[in-house]
Amino acid sequence: MTSGTLITQITDYANRADPYPLYAELRKIPVRREDDGSYLVSTYYEVRSLANDPRLSNDTTNRPPGYARVGQPEAESGLPPSFIFTDPPVHDRLRETINRPFGPPHSPRFLDGLRGELATVVTDLLDAFEGKDQVDIVEDFAYPLPVTAICKVLGVPREDEPRFHVWADALASSLDPQAGDDGQAKAQQARQDMGAYLADLIETKRRHPGPGILSALAPDMTPADLEATAVLLLVAGHETTVNAITNTTLTLLRHPDVLDRLHKDPGLAVPLIEEVLRYEPPVQFVPWTTALADIDVADTTIPKGAPVWLMLAAANRDPKRFKDPDRFDPGRKDNEHLGFYTGIHYCFGAPLARIELHVAVPELFRRVTFSRLLEDPPPYRANAVLRGPRHLPVAIEALTA
Amino acid sequence: MSADTDVEILRRRGRIVVVGASLAGLRAAETLRDKGFTGSLTMIGDEPYEPYDRPPLSKQALLGRARPEDTALPRRRDIDAEWRLGVAAESLDRAAKQVRLTNGDTVPYDRLLITTGTRARPWFHPEEAALDGVFGLRTRDDSARLCRKLTGGVSRVLVIGAGFTGSEVASACRELGLDVTVAERGPAPLVGALGGVIGAVADRLQRGHGVDLRCGVSVTALEGDDVGRLRRAHLSDGSVIDAEVAVVSLGAMRNTEWLAGSGVAAGPRGIACDAGCRVFDVNGIVTDDIYAAGDVARSPHPLFDYQFLALEHWGNAVEQAEIAAHNMICAGPDRRPHLWLPMFWSTQFGVNIKSVGVPSLGDQLVVAQGALAEARFVAVYGYRGRVIAAVSFDGAKWLGFYEQQIAAGAPFPPEYRAVDRRTEMLHPVDPAFPDPHLPTHGATVTLTGHSPSERRVAFVPAHA
Numbered sequence: 001m002t003s004g005t006l007i008t009q010i011t012d013y014a015n016r017a018d019p020y021p022l023y024a025e026l027r028k029i030p031v032r033r034e035d036d037g038s039y040l041v042s043t044y045y046e047v048r049s050l051a052n053d054p055r056l057s058n059d060t061t062n063r064p065p066g067y068a069r070v071g072q073p074e075a076e077s078g079l080p081p082s083f084i085f086t087d088p089p090v091h092d093r094l095r096e097t098i099n100r101p102f103g104p105p106h107s108p109r110f111l112d113g114l115r116g117e118l119a120t121v122v123t124d125l126l127d128a129f130e131g132k133d134q135v136d137i138v139e140d141f142a143y144p145l146p147v148t149a150i151c152k153v154l155g156v157p158r159e160d161e162p163r164f165h166v167w168a169d170a171l172a173s174s175l176d177p178q179a180g181d182d183g184q185a186k187a188q189q190a191r192q193d194m195g196a197y198l199a200d201l202i203e204t205k206r207r208h209p210g211p212g213i214l215s216a217l218a219p220d221m222t223p224a225d226l227e228a229t230a231v232l233l234l235v236a237g238h239e240t241t242v243n244a245i246t247n248t249t250l251t252l253l254r255h256p257d258v259l260d261r262l263h264k265d266p267g268l269a270v271p272l273i274e275e276v277l278r279y280e281p282p283v284q285f286v287p288w289t290t291a292l293a294d295i296d297v298a299d300t301t302i303p304k305g306a307p308v309w310l311m312l313a314a315a316n317r318d319p320k321r322f323k324d325p326d327r328f329d330p331g332r333k334d335n336e337h338l339g340f341y342t343g344i345h346y347c348f349g350a351p352l353a354r355i356e357l358h359v360a361v362p363e364l365f366r367r368v369t370f371s372r373l374l375e376d377p378p379p380y381r382a383n384a385v386l387r388g389p390r391h392l393p394v395a396i397e398a399l400t401a
Numbered sequence: 402m403s404a405d406t407d408v409e410i411l412r413r414r415g416r417i418v419v420v421g422a423s424l425a426g427l428r429a430a431e432t433l434r435d436k437g438f439t440g441s442l443t444m445i446g447d448e449p450y451e452p453y454d455r456p457p458l459s460k461q462a463l464l465g466r467a468r469p470e471d472t473a474l475p476r477r478r479d480i481d482a483e484w485r486l487g488v489a490a491e492s493l494d495r496a497a498k499q500v501r502l503t504n505g506d507t508v509p510y511d512r513l514l515i516t517t518g519t520r521a522r523p524w525f526h527p528e529e530a531a532l533d534g535v536f537g538l539r540t541r542d543d544s545a546r547l548c549r550k551l552t553g554g555v556s557r558v559l560v561i562g563a564g565f566t567g568s569e570v571a572s573a574c575r576e577l578g579l580d581v582t583v584a585e586r587g588p589a590p591l592v593g594a595l596g597g598v599i600g601a602v603a604d605r606l607q608r609g610h611g612v613d614l615r616c617g618v619s620v621t622a623l624e625g626d627d628v629g630r631l632r633r634a635h636l637s638d639g640s641v642i643d644a645e646v647a648v649v650s651l652g653a654m655r656n657t658e659w660l661a662g663s664g665v666a667a668g669p670r671g672i673a674c675d676a677g678c679r680v681f682d683v684n685g686i687v688t689d690d691i692y693a694a695g696d697v698a699r700s701p702h703p704l705f706d707y708q709f710l711a712l713e714h715w716g717n718a719v720e721q722a723e724i725a726a727h728n729m730i731c732a733g734p735d736r737r738p739h740l741w742l743p744m745f746w747s748t749q750f751g752v753n754i755k756s757v758g759v760p761s762l763g764d765q766l767v768v769a770q771g772a773l774a775e776a777r778f779v780a781v782y783g784y785r786g787r788v789i790a791a792v793s794f795d796g797a798k799w800l801g802f803y804e805q806q807i808a809a810g811a812p813f814p815p816e817y818r819a820v821d822r823r824t825e826m827l828h829p830v831d832p833a834f835p836d837p838h839l840p841t842h843g844a845t846v847t848l849t850g851h852s853p854s855e856r857r858v859a860f861v862p863a864h865a
Contacts, residue, residue, distance in 0.1 A: 049801075049802075049805065052798065052799070052801045052802050053802050054769070054770055054779075054799055054802055054819035054820050054821070055817050055818065055819050055820075056820075057820055087820035087821060088770070088771070088820050088821035089771065089775075089777070089821050092777070092795075092821075292817070292818040292819060292820065293817035293818045293819070294817070304818070343798055344798050344799075
């Protein structure tokens, strides 16, 4: 098997339901050069080391001409990249500012304050299962919760969801290496449209501050930076948590023994959710880093300028780091997975995602008695990076209050 | 074979005594039980409390955000030990293999672990030290007393010594809205640990937060009123400061006095032990039944030419304790070396400071990322052309990378491009450490030479 075909296979939709054998193949060469000069890094310690390496940039304008400049708006758009696609010091300044109304030390109670509302959303969603013998976990449960959460966090009207849903989808798809020029063009258009929508909203917030972090940030950020941030958080808040909730549901229904244990011990939810983030991470790999210098890693030199893909989902199943890595084991000790990445670009929304998962998952399985998965594997979204089921149809037996 | 049998008997029925019931002692005890030690375990501690965590005592606890009594260390497991708390060890009889306590009791051991740590260096003048308002800060009680005083309506606090503890106390005082004067004998805060270049950043940080910082001066006398309350302090530059509270933060002293005459290589710089935590005797012969770990230990480190290294670091205490515990109940070939790369952190004036390696060994320094002027940077220290340490201000996430560079003996100065590099070329400068022969209170990492037994003079606090 040549390296060229392996990455093609990973991005090939036919392998979306189970890319893990391909990742295992990938790990045989921890740092693998692709024919186009990109490098794929797939083993735990190497991924972790590179994600924390100051010689690796998230600003894809550091790539030589000819390579995809993921996350960089076209120059004529006049828009800045969002902070995930920047390096320090710009990155640190933006992230620190954005964190001020979001988390500790300045706002240690903000996210915790959302728990009650999110729990109500979960209750309402599950109440609507009443009288049904089958539901789609994605449409009926996993999708509505994160959307409500991110709208609350940002202060975006929930009723505008049908509008930004389309844009968010197009933007998320553009992270997929398979997106192609058409996908990139759609993404640029979506970025423009969503930007225009959010610019209006931000302008309104500036004049009439309301709840949510956009209002809080409006005085401290340039409109362009805030708009880029809002786009990023809206997209990231949309897609990844949906996949995390769906992946957890799917994994539990595939492991009835674990589900039994969860029923007996609801406290198992905490390690169980972490184990899902290792076992089926919602962001499978990060294809947007670039070497700023020659980097020696695992007997390979990644040359300056090379695009570097950090294969989180492969690293999370590295037998050198995790014993019996293909086993779903919520009792796993020392589960320092890379599901939320590591280093300065560690998932900004991780604490929000955890709250959503902890509010949603135990309650779902407490109230709903599932009889079975109606399709296994379920149909997946096209995206290889933000990987998750498009639908998860399940048959349900009973619903308790 | 008989040695293996001995180890097996020791693991099952041996008597292990741990002198020093703090972080290192507790983690060692837990490790012993984890590794299957089923014999008797005795924990001796001079404080009346079960093991507690010290880092918060100069931070959250002073602000009243955590009560000192809530700093008990989390237990990893039950250790089934006999606790002898509130009574100190008085002496060690190696021949009889027993520890004598200050209450006259003797405790016999088959294996002894010494984790007696350090104490705050007291103010040199006992009568002045006894004034109401003069504080040290090392223990839970110290922290509770100081917190009560600081939140009880004082106007000005004097901090004597701008090492890490002193700087953290000053930071807490400012956060509490108190006027604070810091008197530092060296040219800048943190200079002993980080050098003058980084010290200058700490200097700006302190002044920027409203600290009345006086460097290059010593406090020569503390003066009380007729009822014994602190009123003012006299400085070596002739100035006088009115203060109701003085916090003496002149570094730590190792608790080794009780070992005087025992024949083990213990002195003011610590207890010499090998890389496996086995304590040396004064002749440089390694003992096989006495171990040391934590702040009180000094052991040779391959990265630093096998000089004995003494560390006052939280992480070191944990790791060295685990290694010591493992080795205490193992036969020779199974023993492991303690090869910890020094690392510590501090938070002060809203900045997270972290250090890895041994900065004070550095002969050159470059700012590899960020900028000193922004108080947000990673400074890398070089020693004879290799990377020996790195210090970050609000950049701790990068230090794992530099840790690898230090461990790999990577060349200095680093010549690669990195995110947040502000210049095309890095220009190494002298990190400006004070004369190493003048002990400074800021140093938390000390290279203490190659000899297990100490023949050098003890620290004598300088006062004019």
